[in-house]
Amino acid sequence: MAGLAEDDEKERMTLMTHEQPDVWGRHAAKYARFAAPFTGYIAQSLFLSVAGRLPREARILEIACGTGELARAALLHCLEERRTTGRCGGVVATDFSPGMVALAKKTLDALDAPDIARAEVQDGQALGFDSASFDAVFSAFGIFLFPDRHAGWREAARVLRPGGLLATAVWRGPEDNALARLQMAPVMSALPERVRSALPRPGWLDIASAEGLEKEVRAAGFVAPEVSVFNAVLTAPTPHAMWGMMRENPVSNSLLAACSDEEIAVIERSVLSAFEELAGGTDRPVRFDASCHFLIARRA
Template sequence: MTVKAPAIHDPAHWDSVSANYAAEADRMTGRYAQAAWELAALPRDARVLDVATGAGALLLAALRDGADAVGIDFSPGMVAIAQARAAEISSGERALVMDGQRLDFPPDSFDAAFSIFGVFMFPDPAAGFAEMARVLRPGGLAVVAVWENPGGAGPAQLFAQTAQRLFPDQPVPLPVSRLFNSPALLDAAFAEAGLRPTTVHRVSYAWPAPPIDWFREHAKLAYGWSPVWQLLDDAQRTVFAEAAAALAADLPPEGITSTALIGMARKPE
């Protein structure tokens, strides 16, 4: 019997939300990608890899600054969007369908490897960290962004609160099997991959509160990757979205503040 992969590990799920992700979620995650790029302070002509590029936020930041950058993602839908966006800045094949746990690049290929809210969600995140380390040249920089809140960021936090209210007797399962949501845990993951941790930056932004209807219309986008969502039928999902919308009515005007940890490490010379 074939066991269906959890949504968070299923390219088809990300394909199904790719257009909405690019239009909605990327506006938030893109701010952290830009911060990570600026914090890295790489030379203009650096050779850069973006692992789990999604709609290409980090990839685009790198290309705009003159880097020789390529992004990979296991979702063809996301890759198509990232490639179309990249083509407006730079020629060539800039986004590729590829598994970040088995990168199709030789060792020592890149000056820097980034993963902005990607590698920590892999089925085997240790393999993702190890692959980033493998393809870095000696002295190269690894940059990984994770959410400090284990339930995610922005609207995902509100949907997690909804799950806790609707199912008070049930533990809300986390979307990932291994957490990296502290500087110590992130540094340990780098060290496990043979990298030398240097700095972990805390970066916070407010996710502006959208209209209440947003929570009804975009529940799958914001929470479809969660094990909770996968256990609900269509009628239950409608009830869930309505409950989240009711919670959203009490959001402050500035919205939901979310903090990312942006960790950096070097490959030994």
């Protein structure tokens, strides 16, 4: 059992490194279609929660940008500043996945402001920027999943000027987040016992609480953290579409890596049965209430 648990943990730890194939890039198209409208709304809301505190001509960095929805909100902020004052800051959107960066670039290119915003491949655990290069750093559902989360927070602190702002979104735990609870319950109930009993506790649960999140970012060099709850609703067009997104998502799919095709078929039936009951039919949308924490803090 210990060997299986170690293998599963190693696989999860490789999901956010440059050394592996671009698994997130392969998922990017489906993510953009089904998940990005939901996570993008949250990411834009995270940016707007901080926008009023940004200095003039702010230099803005997004870590683990995904399809670039937060960076798009930041670029719109810069464009409005330039329209009203004649000057503005700039936006750099980064992700370790070349596939995600390609989508983020398309998102930003649609606003036709290459002199203000760019998207590039960067490892958030070892950023290629000078210290104190930015006035604000954002990461919506990014750093919390890093193999070395502490390195992610430290890098965010390093590239921020003293007094600069950090804003991040982190999912709350299953007891407070119906999305996590209802999405994964039918998977866990149908997993073979040999797999389920060997699964390690997800490390991000350490910061699923406001207290845990505050403690961790303070240790990385941030002060005056403010944590608030943000709720949203994820809508998938059908139960089958939701299962397809889960099946392709690198995080949830890692749970199935040790399962045979027959075992995955059992899990699929469990998931579809639960989702169809929630939706009220096979052709109806399935909706999940979701809850996360927004944290805003300053670089010491």
